[in-house]
Amino acid sequence: MKRFFLTTAIDYVNSRPHLGTAYEKVCADVIARYKRLCGFETRFLMGNDEHSQNVFKKATESGLDPLAYCDQMEREFRRTWRHLDVSFDDFIRTTEPRHKAGVTDLARRIYDAGDIYDGVYEGWYCVGCEAFKQEKDLVGGTCPMHLTAPQWIKEKNYFFRLSKYQRPLLDHFAAHPDFLQPAVRRNEILRLLEGGLEDISVSRAGQSWGIPLPFDPSSVVYVWFDALINYASAVGLGGDAALFERWWPADVHIVGKDITRFHAVIWPAMLMSATLPVPRQVFGHGFMTMNGQRMSKTLGTIVDPIEAADRLGVDPLRLYLVKEVSFGGDGDFSWERYDERYTVDLANNLGNLVSRVTAMAERYRVGVVRPTAAGPGRLAQVGEQAVADYRRGMDALMIHEGAAAAFRIIDATNGFIAATAPWKLAKDPAAADRLTQALFDAAEAIRLAAVLLLPIMPSSSREILRRVGVSPDGVQLDQDGRWRADGERRLRQEGPLWPRRESTMSENPLPPDAPAPGAIPAPAPIVPASPAPAAPLAPSTERISIDDFMKVELRVAKVLAAEKVPKSTRLLKLHVDVGTEQRTLVAGIAGTYEPETLVGRTVVIVFNLKPAKLMGIESNGMVLAASPDDGGAEVVTFLNPPALGTRVR
Numbered sequence: 287m288k289r290f291f292l293t294t295a296i297d298y299v300n301s302r303p304h305l306g307t308a309y310e311k312v313c314a315d316v317i318a319r320y321k322r323l324c325g326f327e328t329r330f331l332m333g334n335d336e337h338s339q340n341v342f343k344k345a346t347e348s349g350l351d352p353l354a355y356c357d358q359m360e361r362e363f364r365r366t367w368r369h370l371d372v373s374f375d376d377f378i379r380t381t382e383p384r385h386k387a388g389v390t391d392l393a394r395r396i397y398d399a400g401d402i403y404d405g406v407y408e409g410w411y412c413v414g415c416e417a418f419k420q421e422k423d424l425v426g427g428t429c430p431m432h433l434t435a436p437q438w439i440k441e442k443n444y445f446f447r448l449s450k451y452q453r454p455l456l457d458h459f460a461a462h463p464d465f466l467q468p469a470v471r472r473n474e475i476l477r478l479l480e481g482g483l484e485d486i487s488v489s490r491a492g493q494s495w496g497i498p499l500p501f502d503p504s505s506v507v508y509v510w511f512d513a514l515i516n517y518a519s520a521v522g523l524g525g526d527a528a529l530f531e532r533w534w535p536a537d538v539h540i541v542g543k544d545i546t547r548f549h550a551v552i553w554p555a556m557l558m559s560a561t562l563p564v565p566r567q568v569f570g571h572g573f574m575t576m577n578g579q580r581m582s583k584t585l586g587t588i589v590d591p592i593e594a595a596d597r598l599g600v601d602p603l604r605l606y607l608v609k610e611v612s613f614g615g616d617g618d619f620s621w622e623r624y625d626e627r628y629t630v631d632l633a634n635n636l637g638n639l640v641s642r643v644t645a646m647a648e649r650y651r652v653g654v655v656r657p658t659a660a661g662p663g664r665l666a667q668v669g670e671q672a673v674a675d676y677r678r679g680m681d682a683l684m685i686h687e688g689a690a691a692a693f694r695i696i697d698a699t700n701g702f703i704a705a706t707a708p709w710k711l712a713k714d715p716a717a718a719d720r721l722t723q724a725l726f727d728a729a730e731a732i733r734l735a736a737v738l739l740l741p742i743m744p745s746s747s748r749e750i751l752r753r754v755g756v757s758p759d760g761v762q763l764d765q766d767g768r769w770r771a772d773g774e775r776r777l778r779q780e781g782p783l784w785p786r787r788e789s790t791m792s793e794n795p796l797p798p799d800a801p802a803p804g805a806i807p808a809p810a811p812i813v814p815a816s817p818a819p820a821a822p823l824a825p826s827t828e829r830i831s832i833d834d835f836m837k838v839e840l841r842v843a844k845v846l847a848a849e850k851v852p853k854s855t856r857l858l859k860l861h862v863d864v865g866t867e868q869r870t871l872v873a874g875i876a877g878t879y880e881p882e883t884l885v886g887r888t889v890v891i892v893f894n895l896k897p898a899k900l901m902g903i904e905s906n907g908m909v910l911a912a913s914p915d916d917g918g919a920e921v922v923t924f925l926n927p928p929a930l931g932t933r934v935r
């Protein structure tokens with residue numbers, strides 16, 4: 287079986303993950319999932335970088351032993367990555383024994399090769415970067431990245447003969463044009479290499495937090511020298527020769543542009559010195575900003591990835607990160623843009639398409655579609671072309687191109703439905719085959735798009751596959767990434783995958799005589815219990831069955847507008863959004879509520895009540911409220927409002 291070993295940078299644990307660090311992990315996860323989809327045995331490595339001075343400082347400030355602090359942070363990082371559906375196979379910490387073994391082994395090999403010598407380092411050190419700095423790296427005496435003044439240090443250090451590897455590195459770059467991607471990073475690093483390399487410090491004196499140098503345990507290994515080795519120690523360097531043989535060299539290191547130099551210059555030079563193979567590729571992605579600003583705690587521009595995922599869903603966030611940023615370049619996040627993309631790409635486009643096609647299949651073909659003698663329409667070619675573009679993009683790690691290719695199928699399918707107008711075909715008995723075929727084609731195009739989206743939106747794509755009547759298990763690009771016309775599919779019409787949000791409710795996605803998307807299957811929220819009643823309840827005289835209760839369709843709705851009903855002291859006219867539609871209803875709560883206090887509230891309505899006219903207004907539903915016998919009304923509402931349209935039961 288073909289193998290693929292990819293890694294991300296390992297994160298400093300002095301602060302929690304943010305959307306910038308999450309961006310890297312999600313993009314790497316998309317690549318890992320893509321490789322699995324292509325049938326590779328994949329090893330996806332992530333981890334934490336713990337031997338930093340900032341980590342030590344943070345632990346001390348928190349009154350914790352550094353290792354206990356790192357244990358705590360490991361849980362935090364793992365929780366975040368799991369939440370974002372990041373499917374790493376291995377997670378390494380630089381305090382683990384296997385890593386210590388790898389560092390000791392590699393340091394020893396480099397030392398034995400005569401590439402380490404001792405001396406004295408005198409110069410600047412930025413603790414934020416954990417890097418030795420030259421005058422020319424500073425702006426106005428401060429580190430431009432961390433905006434802090436570096437420390438002046440003078441200490442005994444061991445040096446690595448990096449300068450010796452200038453020529454071998456230049457040769458390597460020339461022989462392997464893809465070694466460093468994208469081209470902008472490659473050019474930058476080539477200029478640096480051509481300018482010559484200086485030897486670098488690989489140890490720190492007088493520190494206890496780190497891995498002791500094997501040939502001088504009074505010093506610890508410099509944190510970057512230590513950290514880079516994680517990629518090799520995770521696959522057995524210095525411990526498990528068979529594992530190392532199986533997985534090394536890595537196929538690609540996915541890292542940010544700020545640390546590309548460490549990965550494309552220092553790391554390969556270390557490996558060359560140790561006569562070990564260098565990684566096949568380094569990919570230096572760009573930076574995520576928030577509203578155009580660097581993510582920083584002090585600027586208040588840190589975005590919590592869990593908060594972002596919880597706002598619209600994990601998959602909408604992943605799609606945003608992948609589709610909105612061309613991988614390799616910088617990208618920006620704003621809550622407005624995130625909401626907008628959700629509405630455009632998911633609620634109005636893909637989600638709506640799935641709802642329409644499954645609803646039409648249900649209405650016109652009792653949910654079952656199949657290919658007919660009419661033969662496939664032009665969607666088949668669009669689909670095949672998109673798959674080819676997708677593969678080309680994804681193979682080159684241009685994951686945004688992969689996302690774009692999948693969405694070309696979705697756009698084309700929407701266009702196809704508008705052009706074939708199944709609701710018109712349904713009126714013409716002579717067009718029966720054409721209708722069946724059109725619905726099959728649309729379902730097949732959705733299936734194909736969902737296969738391509740599996741690495742980007744894993745759980746939604748699986749759900750879409752289920753709804754278009756195919757199994758989401760064991761999907762492989764070679765067999766499933768083609769137009770398939772293999773028989774009958776049973777489509778499932780269920781609730782919206784991505785309910786519309788308030789600002790986007792205006793469009794009606796369905797043609798006038800097409801059916802509305804069906805019931806919403808979200809788990810029922812529990813309405814918070816009201817305080818114990820003042821007086822005991824009267825014994826119930828008649829009990830109803832659960833079936834009777836289930837006849838009443840209670841749904842979550844949001845009040846968009848409220849006004850007094852003229853000439854009535856009791857009634858308010860409410861305009862509400864139920865996720866799939868907006869409605870007007872009349873409620874007898876004017877005695878308790880000023881209309882404007884209700885706007886924006888999430889309430890529960892009886893959704894399937896027959897319309898009734900009250901003071902000349904047609905009321906389409908009823909708002910649930912506690913109504914004491916002695917008057918007043920307390921509208922039932924939520925502590926954590928669920929999605930609009932969710933059924934209450």
Ligand code: MSP
Pocket residue numbers: 294295296297298299305306307309310335513514515516540541542543544545572573574575581
């Ligand atoms: N510990 C080092 C890496 C050692 S790898 C042997 C480190 N850690 S970090 O926590 O500062 O960054 C981890 C990764 O996140 C790096 O690849 C870094 O470039 C990336 N990012 C940090 N902030 C980012 C953004 N705002 N946007 C995109 N990636 C960002 O560096």
